[in-house]
Amino acid sequence: MSFWKKIFGNKSEKNNDKPESHFDKYRRELNELNLKSISDLENLVKPLIRQTTKLEIQPASRPPENSQLESHFGGHPYFEKGEEWPKGKNGKHLDFIFQVFNSPELELPKSIELVQFFYDWEEFPWDTGNDGWLVKVYGKVNKEIVEFIAKPIDLDKSKFCKLEFKPTQTLPDWEGIDLFGNNASKLSCVLNEDDPWDSYDQIVTKLIGEQDYQSQLGGYPKWVQGESTPKDNEGNPMKLLFQIDSEDNADLMWGDVGLIYVFYDEKSERIEFTLQCH
Numbered sequence: 001m002s003f004w005k006k007i008f009g010n011k012s013e014k015n016n017d018k019p020e021s022h023f024d025k026y027r028r029e030l031n032e033l034n035l036k037s038i039s040d041l042e043n044l045v046k047p048l049i050r051q052t053t054k055l056e057i058q059p060a061s062r063p064p065e066n067s068q069l070e071s072h073f074g075g076h077p078y079f080e081k082g083e084e085w086p087k088g089k090n091g092k093h094l095d096f097i098f099q100v101f102n103s104p105e106l107e108l109p110k111s112i113e114l115v116q117f118f119y120d121w122e123e124f125p126w127d128t129g130n131d132g133w134l135v136k137v138y139g140k141v142n143k144e145i146v147e148f149i150a151k152p153i154d155l156d157k158s159k160f161c162k163l164e165f166k167p168t169q170t171l172p173d174w175e176g177i178d179l180f181g182n183n184a185s186k187l188s189c190v191l192n193e194d195d196p197w198d199s200y201d202q203i204v205t206k207l208i209g210e211q212d213y214q215s216q217l218g219g220y221p222k223w224v225q226g227e228s229t230p231k232d233n234e235g236n237p238m239k240l241l242f243q244i245d246s247e248d249n250a251d252l253m254w255g256d257v258g259l260i261y262v263f264y265d266e267k268s269e270r271i272e273f274t275l276q277c278h
Contacts, residue, residue, distance in 0.1 A: 023193055026186040035187055038199060044184040045171065045203045052219025053107040054166040055100075055242075057249045060159035067160065069143060073098040073250040075160035077116055078138075081145045085152055086118045089131045093152040094118035097252070098163075098244070100217065101141070106165060107218030108241070109266050114138040115241070117262070127274045135241070135262055135271050161250045169208040170219035174200055175227040179237055180220075213259060215245045221261050224276040230263055238263035238272060
């Protein structure tokens with residue numbers, strides 16, 4: 001090797017030592033899988049589609065007789081003999097938000113026959129570790145031992161709102177696509193380095209239409225502040241049990257027009273809760 005080559009090195013070798021960018025790394029990995037085009041992106045995203053049930057909260061109305069035996073927001077929850085109105089650790093009664101009785105057309109786990117949600121508006125919990133929220137899950141419902149429990153006097157009256165269910169589809173939002181479809185995330189970045197989310201959003205709109213915030217059972221969460229899906233005991237993303245939007249008809253406002261998200265692991269029966277707002 002010549003003296004000058006020892007000092008300055010080989011220029012081409014020096015260029016080859018240049019760190020590989022994220023986009024170059026993605027492009028190399030995707031080329032090995034023959035993933036290059038927008039149609040490839042569509043093929044990656046399509047299997048990720050999940051069915052969901054949109055909850056359409058109807059305008060407030062007079063509760064029908066035995067309304068505790070129906071799915072609804074506000075009003076009177078279902079109780080069985082021997083139960084009491086739920087309280088937080090501070091001894092204060094929790095406000096009843098909604099309940100849904102399961103049926104084959106709904107996107108709820110088959111192991112759940114009834115799900116209810118209670119909340120403390122004064123405590124205003126934001127996540128699982130906070131006091132002041134409760135998800136009640138009934139594996140079986142026995143309507144022969146139903147018991148009416150009047151709403152405690154320390155709670156404000158709430159509007160009774162009937163529920164209508166609409167089957168629809170969801171896909172992860174851009175914040176969550178990396179968690180559920182890593183190659184789809186990489187290909188979106190490669191297809192448009194300046195606006196990497198743009199290609200993915202185009203495919204989502206083509207496959208299922210525009211996704212907006214909504215109250216729903218199952219599907220994927222649509223995050224306000226960023227991806228926060230909890231992991232189950234085996235390190236996999238937990239499935240969304242329900243998300244509830246701020247709903248005018250039911251007088252629900254989660255912070256600044258936010259949403260609550262509840263996740264459920266059937267195997268361990270673990271429940272996780274979080275609230276995000278603008």
